[in-house]
Amino acid sequence: xxxxxxxxxxxxxxxxxxxxxxxxxxxxxxxxxxxxxxxxxxxxxxxxxxxxxxxxxxxxxxxxxxxxxxxxxxxxxxxxxxxxxxxxxxxxxxxxxxxxxxxxxxxxxxxxxxxxxxxxxxxxxxxxxxxxxxxxxxxxxxxxxxxxxxxxxxxxxxxxxxxxxxxxxxxxxxxxxxxxxxxxxxxxxxxxxxxxxxxxxxxxxxxxxxxxxxxxxxxxxxxxxxxxxxxxxxxxxxxxxxxxxxxxxxxxxxxxxxxxxxxxxxxxxxxxxxxxxxxxxxxxxxxxxxxxxxxxxxxxxxxxxxxxxxxxxxxxxxxxxxxxxxxxxxxxxxxxxxxxxxxxxxxxxxxxxxxxxxxxxxxxxxxxxxxxxxxxxxxxxxxxxxxxxxxxxxxxxxxxxxxxxxxxxxxxxxxxxxxxxxxxxxxxxxxxxxxxxxxxxxxxxxxxxxxxxxxxxxxxxxxxxxxxxxxxxxxxxxxxxxxxxxxxxxxxxxxxxxxxxxxxxxxxxxxxxxxxxxxxxxxxxxxxxxxxxxxxxxxxxxxxxxxxxxxxxxxxxxxxxxxxxxxxxxxxxxxxxxx
Numbered sequence: 306x307x308x309x310x311x312x313x314x315x316x317x318x319x320x321x322x323x324x325x326x327x328x329x330x331x332x333x334x335x336x337x338x339x340x341x342x343x344x345x346x347x348x349x350x351x352x353x354x355x356x357x358x359x360x361x362x363x364x365x366x367x368x369x370x371x372x373x374x375x376x377x378x379x380x381x382x383x384x385x386x387x388x389x390x391x392x393x394x395x396x397x398x399x400x401x402x403x404x405x406x407x408x409x410x411x412x413x414x415x416x417x418x419x420x421x422x423x424x425x426x427x428x429x430x431x432x433x434x435x436x437x438x439x440x441x442x443x444x445x446x447x448x449x450x451x452x453x454x455x456x457x458x459x460x461x462x463x464x465x466x467x468x469x470x471x472x473x474x475x476x477x478x479x480x481x482x483x484x485x486x487x488x489x490x491x492x493x494x495x496x497x498x499x500x501x502x503x504x505x506x507x508x509x510x511x512x513x514x515x516x517x518x519x520x521x522x523x524x525x526x527x528x529x530x531x532x533x534x535x536x537x538x539x540x541x542x543x544x545x546x547x548x549x550x551x552x553x554x555x556x557x558x559x560x561x562x563x564x565x566x567x568x569x570x571x572x573x574x575x576x577x578x579x580x581x582x583x584x585x586x587x588x589x590x591x592x593x594x595x596x597x598x599x600x601x602x603x604x605x606x607x608x609x610x611x612x613x614x615x616x617x618x619x620x621x622x623x624x625x626x627x628x629x630x631x632x633x634x635x636x637x638x639x640x641x642x643x644x645x646x647x648x649x650x651x652x653x654x655x656x657x658x659x660x661x662x663x664x665x666x667x668x669x670x671x672x673x674x675x676x677x678x679x680x681x682x683x684x685x686x687x688x689x690x691x692x693x694x695x696x697x698x699x700x701x702x703x704x705x706x707x708x709x710x711x712x713x714x715x716x717x718x719x720x721x722x723x724x725x726x727x728x729x730x731x732x733x734x735x736x737x738x739x740x741x742x743x744x745x746x747x748x749x750x751x752x753x754x755x756x757x758x759x760x761x762x763x764x765x766x767x768x769x770x771x772x773x774x775x776x777x778x779x780x781x782x783x784x785x786x787x788x789x790x791x792x793x794x795x796x797x798x799x800x801x802x803x804x805x806x807x808x809x810x811x812x813x814x815x816x817x818x819x820x821x822x823x824x825x826x827x828x829x830x831x832x833x834x835x836x837x838x839x840x841x842x843x844x845x846x847x848x849x850x851x852x853x854x855x856x857x858x859x860x861x862x863x864x865x866x867x868x869x870x871x872x873x874x875x876x877x878x879x880x881x882x883x884x
Contacts, residue, residue, distance in 0.1 A: 306485055306526045306553055307659030307686060310468035311336060311517065312454050313364075314480065315347035315354065317438070317473040318490055319510050323357045326510035330363055332517040337365070339521045344368060344457055346450045348437050348476050350407035351376055366461065371435060371442050371476055372453025373409035375460070384408055385456060386445040389432055396424050411443040437476045451479030464624035466534075466552075466582055467659040469520060471505065471513060472497060485534065485552060486526050488516070502533055524656070525553060525686055536576035538569070538711070539749065539765035547765045549757050551577065551663070555684075555706050557699075558692040559724065560713025562784055563840065565746055566692045567592040567667055568770065569711060573690060574627075574665060575771050578602060582662040584627040585617075585651060589640055589668040591633030595772040599627075607631035611643060614650050621654060621661050628661075637671070644672045648681040655686055665690045670698035678702050697723040710752040715741040728754045737762065746841045773844065782876040783809040790839045792831075796822040808840070812872055815865040827856040827864045845875050 311333075313319050319329040333343050343364045347354060351369040354361070361367055362378045369376060376382040386409040394411070397404055402420055404413040413421060418434055418441055425432050425443075435442045435449075450472075455465060470477075470484035473493030481487035481501060489501035490513065498504050505516055520527075535548040556573070560566045571593055577584050578599050586593050588606075597604045603620065605612045605628060612620075612630075620628050630647070632640045651664055666672060669691035673681065678700040682689060687706065693699065697719055704727055715721055721738055740762055744750060751763040784807055791804040792811055802818055805811035815823065826832055830853050837846035848871055855861040 306662060306688065307467055307655060308469060308520060308523060308526050309340070309342060309659045310458065310463055310465070310484075311341050311343045311520070312346050312468055312470040312480060312484055313343065313513075314450075314472040314474070314477050315345060315349060315358070317493055318471055319513050320357070321509055325358045326514065328514040329510050329517070332514040332521075333363055336517050336521040341521055342366075342461060342463060344454060346454055346470075346472075346480055347371075348410070348435075348440075348442055348450075350405070350410065350412070351382070352407075366457045368450060368453035368457050370407045370410040371437075371444055372448045372450045372479075373444060374407070375453060375457045377460075383456070383460075385453060386448045389430065389443060389445075393424060393428060393430060393432070396428065397421065400424065409444065409448070413441055413443070415439050415441045417441070435476050437474050442476070449479035450476060451483035454480060454483055459625075462622075462624065464581070464583065464659070464662070466624075466662055467526070469526065471516070487533065503527070534580070536573060536580070537768055538572065539767045541763065541765050547751065547757070547763065549709060549751070549755070553687050554708040555687045555703075556690040556709040556711065557696065557704075557707045558690065558711045558713070559696050559720065560694060560715050560744075560749075561717065562694050564694075564713035564715070564744075565749075565767075565841065566694065566713050568841075569713060569749055569767060570665060570667060570690060570692045571596065571772070572768060572770050575599065577663055578627050579771075581625070582627075583621065583624050583660045584663045584665065585621055585661040586627075586629040586665040587632070587644065587647070587667065587672075588629050589632045589671065591631050592667060593629045594631060596627075596629055598772050601625050602627040602629065604629045604631055607634060611635060611639075614646050617647065618650055618654055621651075622658060624660055641672060645681070648672075652681075652683040655683055663688050663690060665692075667692045669693040670695040673703055674698045674700050676700070694720070696720055696727070709755050712741055712744070712750045712752060713748075714744040714746075724752060728752055733762070740764065783807050786839065792835050794818055794822060794826070796825070808872055808876065812869045815869050818865075820863050820865065823864050824856060827853045832864075832868065842875075845872070848875075
């Protein structure tokens, strides 16, 4: 991830005894000169912050009152919450509790918490108490530094996934949890330090100034400290969830044709989009259109002309928008030409804006084998997911920069050898050949080489998808099946005609075989079982099952035409193309 946002707590982090450290202020100026957006996130009342820190134009935005007030250097401000009702304030005064009010927050001494809580309970108000050292704050529910920062960054069109947060106290937990990298100062709350990605050693604000200067020199967030953000990909044999860290890592998904590589890659995309990451999916075969049901995702291309490269760039400048580029209707040469322009644009965009957070390239062996790989991919910033059934065709520079390998069923000896070479362990070839070749449709394996794999081949059952999977509309229609997967037509137990070694052959043979023979298969449910078991296309199998049921009930005289039409429509072929 590119480092683009710095979120700083004030008291105890960059200020001591209320006074802003001048070295920190200078470091902030230097960071902003490098294009880093700096947001001050504090529990202080805005007017009190101005008195302590002076003119606030040294930052790009201020989140005050623990998330309830957002202010910008041009003088505009926004109130997220509202001040507690007057009856609450009157009751505090009646009980002799000293307090201060801002635009939304009520501040008091932490020792008065039991009495204030009694007032909240007695009046049945939707208020919460937050502690900050010797002080407490009363705020409306669901307001925190984290929610305030997200609102400020929404206004600035920036993502928390490009942000580093630094804090020191109890009210900074939500702030740190919201950002990609969470830093707790070593002189602050021990509980906060336990939740942070990094503890900043030192004894005061000058250590923060040094950290800011060092971070601003880097082009990316420190990925070795970004393991807090994970996705769950499945469950292991003992029932434990298998999680992998995704920030800044290059992921390779491999497996035989029809093994479910695109299905798994779609699962990764789903989880990243749900977590608020901006994802760009390059979809050569039309597998990812169903992701459009997720919030903030649009599909471009497909039945419509491919968008111009500047149009794609404009879409991906929005951190809360993900894009699927459907190239399925384009000829192979056009796909290659399009990607030669698209991928360098994405490199430039990520360098300048930090977006998209992840780039997914399916059928990567078609596009990522050329000598100019360094012009096509940003191997330094990483965060690519590539899926292929031929990892041996990928450029060696790309294979060397892969950090996570997920394998679906893999039976081709050359490709297994490639995987062994990538992880540097040929001694396990017999074991891997058996294990990878035996993976079921709902299984995958995490290869050694990552912390999560713990030095071994970790087999797991895939997590269910939220969105349906769209099968390849061309490739899976005419793909040749391996031995034992073909459909054998029979009549009274005797084989008739040639076996169907692809869906295309299956559709062609339907018109030439006796209706009685096809009827026997329909009564036994042979067609739907074959499609579900071999192609794992359960939606199509369900529709075929309905045709079989109609035939059993006598509502359909001939299944041939119904089956052919259903399969052709599912895979985007007209009858004249199928025959």
